[in-house]
Amino acid sequence: MPRESSGEVPERSGDRQTEASQKVSLRLKIRRYNPEIREDSWWDEFDVRMLPNDRLLDALHEVKWRHDGTLALRRSCAHAICGSDAVTVNGRNRLACKVLVKEVAPRCTVEPIRGLPVLKDLIVDMEPFFAGYRSVLPYLVPEEGEPDKERPQSPEDRHRFDDTTKCILCACCTTSCPIFWGDEGYVGPAAIVAAHRFIYDSRDRVAQERLQILSAKTGVFRCRTTFNCTEACPRSIQVTKAIQEVKRSILFDRF
Ligand code: SF4
Numbered sequence: 591m592p593r594e595s596s597g598e599v600p601e602r603s604g605d606r607q608t609e610a611s612q613k614v615s616l617r618l619k620i621r622r623y624n625p626e627i628r629e630d631s632w633w634d635e636f637d638v639r640m641l642p643n644d645r646l647l648d649a650l651h652e653v654k655w656r657h658d659g660t661l662a663l664r665r666s667c668a669h670a671i672c673g674s675d676a677v678t679v680n681g682r683n684r685l686a687c688k689v690l691v692k693e694v695a696p697r698c699t700v701e702p703i704r705g706l707p708v709l710k711d712l713i714v715d716m717e718p719f720f721a722g723y724r725s726v727l728p729y730l731v732p733e734e735g736e737p738d739k740e741r742p743q744s745p746e747d748r749h750r751f752d753d754t755t756k757c758i759l760c761a762c763c764t765t766s767c768p769i770f771w772g773d774e775g776y777v778g779p780a781a782i783v784a785a786h787r788f789i790y791d792s793r794d795r796v797a798q799e800r801l802q803i804l805s806a807k808t809g810v811f812r813c814r815t816t817f818n819c820t821e822a823c824p825r826s827i828q829v830t831k832a833i834q835e836v837k838r839s840i841l842f843d844r845f
């Protein structure tokens with residue numbers, strides 16, 4: 591009796607051999623932490639073979655699925671959209687799904703992002719980050735009453751905050767900020783980016799309230815303009831520029 595076709599093209603042994611010959615070695619040094627078995631963190635090393643265009647996230651999956659199922663990491667979309675797999679790679683904050691193996695082979699270190707409490711391995715507690723985000727009213731507050739049809743906005747007005755709409759809340763910026771590392775009270779660059787997106791939205795009516803919040807000692811004037819945040823942003827948002835714009839609006843009431 592003929593077997594049912596799965597619809598998939600059968601893999602040929604020649605394809606497998608070609609793929610195997612293209613693979614490169616990658617030694618991953620991963621900072622581990624598990625408070626249930628040890629108080630301090632430690633390093634583990636894993637050797638994997640990956641295709642050059644595989645992502646670092648694929649390599650971490652390889653470790654978790656074939657070497658050590660206890661490795662804890664966050665991820666969801668695998669396409670640089672959800673922002674959940676921010677990690678520190680060779681000392682720089684990156685999305686694991688946006689780093690190609692060929693960029694880091696033959697070896698790289700992977701650590702949890704800094705400045706937030708580590709829960710297990712590469713997973714941090716994001717609550718302090720989201721507390722800063724929530725504090726700046728990160729949502730549109732339009733004039734009261736229903737519009738007849740819609741709330742119009744010109745292309746020029748929309749362009750004013752275009753850059754900061756691209757944020758995916760990955761925390762790469764905030765957790766690369768030396769001020770945030772040393773001062774838990776600082777709202778951090780991601781929260782300021784979120785505030786910027788609404789402060790300059792012509793349909794919003796509480797910009798002054800947000801500026802007031804960000805003029806407090808936990809706000810924008812904690813920033814020392816070191817640009818770590820801009821360098822870390824996987825969406826290429828001009829984070830420091832946005833912060834400077836908010837500072838100027840507070841100082842000169844111009845927006
Ligand atoms: S520019 Fe400001 S917010 Fe960005 S990393 Fe430097 S101090 Fe932090």
Ligand code: SF4
Nearest residue numbers: 757758760761763823
């Ligand atoms: S500004 Fe960039 S780095 Fe910061 S949270 Fe948004 S996307 Fe991530």
Ligand code: FES
Nearest residue numbers: 668670672673687
């Ligand atoms: S897994 Fe969603 S951004 Fe990387």
